[in-house]
Amino acid sequence: MVLALVAMVGAYAPQSHASGPTARSAQTTTTLDTTNQAAAAAGFDIKSFACSSKVQEGKPKIFCKAEWVGGKDPFTPKFDVNLTFFNPVLSFWNETRTAEYTFRCLGGREYRVSLSIGDNDGKETPYQARYVICGDL
Template identity: 50%
Template structure:
């Protein structure tokens, strides 16, 4: 007769609980207490230069008032998307920065400092949708918030 050892119900229950606790520990997020401490030099450097960033903050009195895009295409011809923007505030000379995603061909940007308007036109592929982003910088280095027009189909509008 074979002798097998059978665990008592209490011992079996304890083994299951210990296995579950061990598995939970493997997947638990690390606490901040177990993370290495930040170097003191880095903390002191950050505290010594509060509020400095590589990008100028947007001025509340300098922002984009309107930004629209439309697509048009002549029968059998290439597609074209035109975006128009108007803004307020800031100090001339302005630098409107448009970016088309996934990119367009032959981009042309025209702007008027006195009217605070800009037009951006580029060629597009008929079967694609485009997203255009815009921000405007002024001569003082101030920038507007970035605005986006998504899902512009290259085709008749």
């Protein structure tokens, strides 16, 4: 019983950033969602998704780029960020199946950016997420 309690407490312990910024990447899929399963089975999926941080015009920003395969245009990229963000800009191109998402961020904070792509047939790619630390000024 004590070991189970220790394991539970460890699972909910906050992560430390004392060692400095580290790159993390997570991919999540919803196994119970038949729409996501059907989309993946049909070859409609996110091919690449990356985010980085840099200072532009004196302000820290996060830049994300994505590319996907399959599906039927027009597409609807759905980016989501876990923290409050400023002035998001979404640009995407149906013909090349690419998207860019940019937003201002608060220096030193870690952001979780998730993405899913919807298509004209109502299919949706499984969600993917990336973690990025906003650059300090």
